[in-house]
Amino acid sequence: MKKIIGLLLIGMTITQSCQNKSNATIEDIIAAGNLNDIKLKRQEISDQQKMLNRELELLDSAISSIDNNMKVPLVTTIEAETSHFKHFLDLQGDVMTRQNVLIYPEMPGTLLKVYVKEGQQVKKGQLLAVIDDGGMESQLEQLRTQAALAKTTYERQKRLWDQKIGSEIQFLQAKTNFEATRNTVEQAESQLAKSRITAPFSGIIDDVIQDEGTVVSPGTGVAVFRIVNLSDMYISVDVPESYLEGVTKGKEVKVYFPVLGDSITTRVRQTGNFINPVNRSFNVEIPVPNQTGNIKPNLTARVQINDYSNAEAILIPQSVISENAEGEQYVYLASNTSDDAFAEATKMIVKTGRTQGDLVEVLSGIRAGDQIIKEGARTVREGQQIQIIQ
Template sequence: MKYIYITLLSTIILSSCGDTSKKSVEDIIASKDKTAIETKRTELKQQQQQIATDLEKIEAELDKLNNKKVLPLITTITIEKVEFNHFLEVQGSVKTKQNILLYPEFAGTLTHVYVKEGQKVNKGQTLAKIDDGGLGRQLSQAKTQEALAKTTYERQKRLWEQKIGSEIQFLQAETTFKAAQDVVKQLQSQLEKTFVKAPFSGIIDDVITEQGSVVAPGQSPLLRIVNLDNMYIEAEVPETHLPNVTKGKKVEVSFPVLGKTIITSIRQVGNFINPNNRAFKIEVGVPNKDGDIKPNLTSKLKINDYTNPKAILIPQNIISENSLGEQYVFVVDSSVKNNIGKAKKVIITTGKTQGDFIEVLTGLNAGDFVIKDGARSVQDEQEVEISN
């Protein structure tokens, strides 16, 4: 009875919707009958699945009839030994040991400033003058006294050599002359301090104190002088690189702000490791003929800390790792016929990286064919088709 009821119900539904299998898609859509449209969609999906299944069966049968196997398609790279240079990248700051503020050594009024900002000066050139407060007159008087003492000493010396006069007179004249010389030297030294001179050749970067100001030693900065010829970069390197970062190592220095890159070398390696960051300092000489490199300019350093003239390099993205943490790649055996070969898993050990490539220390040899594209989809001892 239940079966009869279900059959009758199905008949009623089909009669109300119509037989969708005999109607075209356009007719069903035009009918605006939601139930009929959904029924047609279900029929088409079933047909689509059936067609896909049938196609797979046909393709498989054709492969059997043609004796053709469906093999993974891969590409390979041939291993060659090349020179490998690894670079350590750190950031540094440009410095100069000839960048100082000049302070007066004598108290008084700054009577003259002989230079301007941006002016080039030579070592020993007079940059400014401080009022000597009468030292010049004192020196002139002292020189007069020195000349008199010298004449008296020379006369007493001639008399003493002729055994005329007493020894005490000769010694007194000699002492007076030496004392007069010391006074002159002392006054000359004091007077010299009233002249502010360039301690090295360079450029006047800043005139801090204006002419007419009263200055005092150690308190009143007068000028800033900078030499941009003898520049260097100071950088900190982690202590783990201490064995490889040594004096004379080549360094590629780039200045992002200037868009400039130069090749130089390490001129000094520090002997102290900072306990706070476990790093040591290095100095890299910077030629600056154009004068465009300024103190405190940020720079990026690439230090050649490792070189292998016969290294094996492979792309990092073809390396896989097993459950034991071992790294491996797939190679194709040398007996390749008609671009068909067999994939073989090879355990490797790796070294340093540079960009997208990594150095292989063990596991590969020159001449090996390493699978590149398709390496993730092959299995050990599986036949593959090579498409290079």
């Protein structure tokens, strides 16, 4: 009996000692400086932490299975569809015309008469002004009289010569005299015509530079009129050489005139065959219809040239695209959609092409019919369960 009581007392002492060690605080164990006790305490805490983590996982799983709506992100989706995509290159150009010229005098003299005013519509060949010919017209009449006499003499000598009457010398002299006087008349007529200033083409007199009574001369470099044809207008645009393949003859062009507040649609008429080494660009010519006459030379125009088209392009908002650390672009798709609008977020790497406004063309990674997460795309993660809302 005494032995049993003794053993019980020893066991109680050992148990109390263990409990005291277990109940000891971390500070007490560290202060005691026993390495084994410190290691045991660390292992005890580690085991407790693992047990707690396993219990938390079990609880989370139970909560998720009981209530699917708990902590499931709400998202909206858009369906990927094919559409006809046109990319336009934005540039600036100037309106020009091939028929915008200064008219200079071809002979010196006083400007006797001006027959047109600024802004007047004229036709090709119409008389615009007359220069004093200095008596050249009177001289021309005398030359014409001499030429008529020489012609009559030649014709008579020719008839006689054809009948074998008269000498060959007389016939040749009459012929030579007639041809010489005729050439003199033609030269005088040509010179007299220079006193008459006419319109080289149909157009509008943009400026009357010299007034009546002014002495004009071809050597001074001073013009008399400026004439412009507003019916054959075009826009000249310098296009960077990188767009040489996309910008070709016949491509659609949208033109906007900021000053007029007017827009037109036309097509590329001509592309240059020379790359400017200074700015690495080539010239493009775009015709501009001008029925109203409001479009003027040197007017600034904003030009959009269609340099790329895809009849079956997939376009998505740029806002749904993200980029990872490697520089890859990606979107989230809603896959495995259930009847109750629950789905799984799937990350999809995409390759994009040209942009137009807020949209970007997707070259690979997305097919028509895919559901792309729009609202909430920044908060979901790969494989996460999501709920789609309308």
